[in-house]
Amino acid sequence: MPQLLNPILPGFNADPSILRVGEDYYIATSTFEWFPGVQIHHSTDLANWTLITRPLTRKSQLDMRGNPDSCGVWAPCLTHDGEKFYLVYTDVKRKDGSFKDTPNYIVTAEKIEGPWSEPYYVNSSGFDPSLFHDEETGKKWFVNMIQDHRRRPRAFAGIRLQEWDAKEGKLVGPMKTIFKGTELDLVEGPHLYRRNGWYYLLTAEGGTGYDHAVTLARSRDIWGPYEVHPQNPVLSSVNAPLAALQRAGHGDIVDTPDGKTYMVHLTGRPVTQARRCVLGRETAIQEAYWGEDDWLYVKNGPVPSLRVEVPGTRDEEVYWEEKRYTFDTSRGLDIDFQWLRTPEPERIFKIEDHKLQLVGREAIGSWFEQALVARRQTHFSYDAETVIDFSPTDEREFAGLTAYYCRYNFFYLTVTAHADGQRELLILSSEASWPEGRLKFPLAEPVQIPNEGKVKLALSIRGNRLQFSYALVAKGNEDLKPIGPVYDASILSDECGGHQAHGSFTGAFVGVACSDLNGTERVAKFDYFTYRPVRHESDRYEV
Template sequence: MPPVRNPILPGFNPDPSVLRVGADYYIATSTFEWYPGVQIHHSTDLANWELLIRPLSRKSQLDMRGDPDSCGIWAPCLTHDGEKFWLVYTDVKRKDGSFKDAHNYIVWADSITGPWSDPVYVNSSGFDPSLFHDPDTGKKWFVNMLWDHRRRPLLFEGIALQEWDPVSKKLVGPRKNVYQGTDLALVEGPHIYKRNGWYYVLTAEGGTGYDHAVTFARSRDIWGPYKTHPEKHILTAKDHPYAALQRAGHGDIVDTPDGKTYLVHLTGRPTTQLRRCVLGRETAIQEAYWGDDDWLYVKNGPVPSLWVDLPGARNEDKYWEEKKYTFEKELHKDFQWLRTPETDRIFKLDEKKGLTLIGRESIGSWFEQALVARRQEHFSYDAETVIDFSPEDERQFAGLTAYYCRYNFFYLIVSAHSDGQRELLIMASEASWPVSDLRLPAVGENQQPSVLVPNEGKIRLKITVRGKELQFWYALEGEELKKIGPVFDGSIVSDECGGHQKHGSFTGAFVGVAASDLNGTGKEASFESFVYRPVKHESDRYEI
């Protein structure tokens, strides 16, 4: 079997939690402010994965209106106790500065495809929770990191353990800080396992940037004390800046039916000399093994491998296939939107019109915006759509966007001048504009001079990305595509340029469609289809 190239879940798929039930493998990943919450992928061979479900999909489960960028759903943990599936997660309402408002919840289901229960609130003492089902005692243990709001820089206090009662649906008994991590600090992302009489705790350390690592420790008693692995970090690229996979950390382990062990983990693939991770934090996998000393080791570790031997072979043709989406009865599962559970206020689908967006707040809103997009999963791609939109003034606009967050986007829009004349122009976050264009204002959301277009008729909009080079195109009905605007630095749509402090942006690049009506009248824009076409390009050293 040929080796498989990492990552196994390309594009924005961070903080993986892995589970095997029988012959089926599942990985749950964070979705942050994107709705519905939590992505669960399915595989039977660890090499080929299919998006199965996003379980937090209704208002009674999740409402993230007002959650800032890179808040929302953090670090889900997916487990099975022999009867039910359990999903534990955090909904973060604030993250920047000393304070974090991080609320932890549990949902469950008899089947992985649901229906999933309404959430039960657990606590708010920290984030990255997990649920450990002790195979010997039958008890369930809630594990999460502790956040100390009082002190800087030592805000990460350690790993907390407390029993959770599934009958009363509450935490019971004492809570204890059982593991404080290593000198790398920032200990988070805990999972507990039991094997050969040992309790093992796996954690993430070093932050989610280039010092990230997976740390392992063990104890004979679940309450500790836990002794750190003799190699301290079983996976990290922090001392190897030229490794293909960087930011390696936040992991979880799974055993195959034939007794092999694998570690799934977060990773990033930086591009350009500025080491920007346009595709965000992705999910990779490494083969691991248990030594005679009952410690887990990563094969060829601790540096993560770009290539790994897996039970299956990856279908490369599927990875490179063009996706053409039509909008009829339901939105394709590749697409998500931002924050709100009330989809009837932001979009509707029709067999004739396709996807109709109902113009709401600006593209940078934290509350209600009509933006529907899919992940960028390749370093180079084409995306295009056909828009039918008749704006009445400059406060109504809709179009095609490459989007990371409110601080970071490119947006080709159809709008109108104050006299009603329809026009095309490019809006973008301030950081996205070429430094050489000194004529543009220094602040605000800047825009290029407009291109006037007829007030009636559909318009084809296209974006091409080749490595870091991003170019917009347009065409009127019956005409050929024309370039509009300059070649932008597309690598800006990345974690490193997300508007937060260093390593404080956690999502990834999306491409999709959006509509705004700042008059508050809900002006509609229709998109008949959407195409996402991966492109093999010489600049993509990870994919060619």
């Protein structure tokens, strides 16, 4: 059987939930504050995966305006009951401080592409919900971790179970905390399965950092008591600090048509001596098997393997392909792109005259309405470029190219103007300034440019080094020249995302943005966007 190199979903693709329907496999992953909500990838061989949809597309399903960084959609669960798909998700409204506000919802669809239903509100008792369809009893069970804000500093109070009535669209009957977790602590991410008369409860423990792990417990009765796997945890990198795949945890399992079992899980690939995961939490896969004792074991585990045998052979060259995005009204925005929080994209961008037109709104880093359209960074080294047409009138209007993690960590090459109206290029950054979110302004001397004409903006990342460059297109010379110093690209990572441990959950993006703090909705036009992967010594995704 061919081997592939983990991860199977590189770049920010956290908290995987896997499902097989016939010959088709689907993985749903968290999107946090990025809209539309939930990424769903498809495969027929567990090796080659294609992003096919983001189902939460309407204001009635998801409105994240005001959600802080790393809130929004947490840990979706995708299931199928033989008739239709069910997607369970949390829209986290607050996560820091004494409380967490965590409303949970369910949407359904007959086809994976949709249309997806209006959401059923379920509860707000905790996060990481999942839905288990018990084929033997015909019942559906809703499970989620529960939050007890009185238990400080550890408010993770266990896994709660209650029946879901699909016809009534609500929880019914008794509820019970069925699992308190183990000494690994911070129990979350529950998934239930049934096999050979046992109910199995797979959970995530240890937080989302370098102590992360997958725990398995089982019971003859769905209500418990649950006994813990004799070799707990079943998957973790905690005792293997030199392993290529770190932060391994939050898993889910699937069976192939021929009876093999695989586990998908989140992971991170740290770089630099500071162990920073610039690509965020990614999705990897491991082969597993059921022992004679009816316990699940990860093959060659519990440390996750970098190379894994799967049914298919991946086309590695697809990973290295340059993506040149052009803008056409009939096609709309390419599925690779997302924006932040708002379910009303028409207020922040449109495609017209074969250009992406961003409407200047709030400043970059706003938690409400900013015009920022970007794609995931999926390589440790890459080049990105665009051509912008923008005519600012003063220093409160700016637009350009950004490498972005969150409001606390970004680099931003902007076309703006001096107070007297003279156009200039200026680099803005909010580098590692949590909790104040201060702009380091300016990082380099502004460069005066003509008041008319398009400008090519580019950035190059080579491992932990970021360099901006530009060219004046109107001058007829598009040779790029550097602007500003070389910056530390590794700060665009979970470890520098503006929170303490276990607090930053997304990944680095690269894209375009536009702000108009005067409120006049000045528009910036972008001709194209190019993302060019570069093979580099720091890239650990080599064949």
